[in-house]
Amino acid sequence: MARRSIGIVMNGVTGRMGYRQHLLRSILAIREQGGLTLADGTVLWPEPVLVGRSEDKLRALAEKHGLDAWTTDLAEALERPGTEIYFDAQITSARLPAIRAAIAAGKHVYTEKPLADDLEGALALARLADEAGIRHGVVQDKLFLPGLRKLKRLVDGGFFGRILSVRGEFGYWVFEGDWQDAQRPSWNYRAEDGGGIIVDMFCHWRYVLDNVIAPVRSVQALGATHIPERVDEDGKPYDCTADDAAYGIFELDGGIIAQINSSWTTRVFRDELVEFQVDGTEGSAVAGLRRCRVQHRSMTPKPVWNPDLPATEDFRGQWQEVPDNEEFDNGFKVQWEMFLRHVAEDAPFDWDFYAGARGVQLAELGLKAWREGRRLDVPELNR
Structure with missing residues (x-):
């Protein structure tokens, strides 16, 4: 050979x-x-x-x-x-x-x-x-993660019926670097060095939404620098000039609304560091890095709101696991x-680079939407 x-x-x-x-x-x-x-x-x-x-x-x-x-x-x-x-x-x-x-x-x-x-x-x-x-x-x-590949399989197979909405949660607590070393480099928190979670993560959300759910057509975003000072790799304090959390709303083709929170200042109460819930007329799914669980319309319970009584339902236990059905590599x-x-x-x-440019475009528009406090359309790129 x-x-x-x-x-x-x-x-x-x-x-x-x-x-x-x-x-x-x-x-x-x-x-x-x-x-x-x-x-x-x-x-x-x-x-x-x-x-x-x-x-x-x-x-x-x-x-x-x-x-x-x-x-x-x-x-x-x-x-x-x-x-x-x-x-x-x-x-x-x-x-x-x-x-x-x-x-x-x-x-x-x-x-x-x-x-x-x-x-x-x-x-x-x-x-x-x-x-x-x-x-x-x-x-x-992220397009090649097992959880999102299973989610894509559900979308392509028509599992959801008409998709209504997407809710994404990403993030974890990044230590400030004082009493515990930070697990991300200090440049991530300096805008002058290309840092910021909008610049970093909106590129991801663009290709995830475009390729798995539907093309992104508009964006609203609110960023925040929740931790104003951190300590760098040499033990020196520095001012944080970039956003460490972002709260975005994206409108997709077909009127689908996606809400995605991205944060390096949150503590995880999820099964995985990133999770997406997709709700449709025929069913819902929750996908993470590796797992994907579903609840079909025919298997959806009928919860009743009653704040006077403790919840007795195992809500997570009412969902089904999507099988791998193949071997997933890195x-x-x-x-x-x-x-x-x-x-x-x-x-x-x-x-290609044009796909990469679309991610940069969404990050740039997200920053502008935050500064101007308004929703911005996401136009097609001129190749």
């Missing part, structure tokens, strides 16, 4: 997401399974070139996983023979110039979201990539494999 190597310049792999999900659980996992078998039987073998700012961190990472290709010089990495793909998991503010350099070097580009700081920059990158004739893609990992790895096939054998890949 023939084997073909493909070099991947991976920038930002010393960060939490770049390392855990993209290097460890995607690229190295593909190598551990023996590579990626293409339609013609060829085995595609990813060869990562690690890029970052810290020599010490890169060296330690490479030694830990038996890799020898690493550098702090992005230009040098892009010039290495055999490198065909550039991947970016840096902070958002550093992403645009790095992707521009990769496009200029003729590399296909796969990147974390947000694609850019603003819609203008995102569309400029998309058009530049098209002009260069390279393949381009943006990570939209969502990041699944999308990586799809992008590799897109590059190597022209397989379809729907989540």
Whole structure:
């Protein structure tokens, strides 16, 4: 069986997401399974070139996983023979110039979201990539989570009848960094560094709603900086200039109303860190990262409001579990494999830079809606 190597310049792999999900659980996992078998039987073998700012961190990472290709010089990495793909998991503010350099070097580009700081920059990158004739893609990992794949199966199968509404809850308590270390980097809470939960999460909610439920047509949002001061990685206090919670209302095609709360200042009383409830005329579902439960119209109880008596019904016990019906792999790895096939054998890949730009568009409109205190339409993008 023939084997073909493909070099991947991976920038930002010393960060939490770049390392855990993209290097460890995607690229190295593909190598551990023996590579990626293409339609013609060829085995595609990813060869990562690690890029970052810290020599010490890169060296330690490479030694830990038996890799020898690493550098702090992005230009040098892009010039290495055999490198065909550039991947970016840096902070958002550093992403645009790095992707521009990769496009200029003729590399296909796969990147974390947000694609850019603003819609203008995102569309400029998309058009530049098209002009260069390279393949381009943006990570939209939540589409490949088991819970949301089950939810999509229900939507496609007509389970809900006419969908009425969606309610989403995402978030957890991120420690301030004083008496316990924060589990998110400090730049997330500085607007000048590209931080903020609207910028981060509205990109996710755009592709989730568009692809699983229906296209987003308008947005209302209220943001908040509930924690005004935090402590950074060096133990120094800093002022938080970005929103750490957002409360959004989105109108979708067909008059569907979606309400999604996003917060790094909430404590979890849910089964999973993110959950979506979809209500329709024929049934309802609650989907999280892995689980999805349903209640059909024919099995819906008739509760009666009586605040004078304690509740005796096991409301959660009245729902049914949606079976897996297939084996679910890591969502990041699944999308990586799809992008590799897109590059190597022209397989379809729907989540290009324009899909990423739509996420940036919703985040930008969400921030504007918050500032202006009004509902804003979400227009179609001009490619």
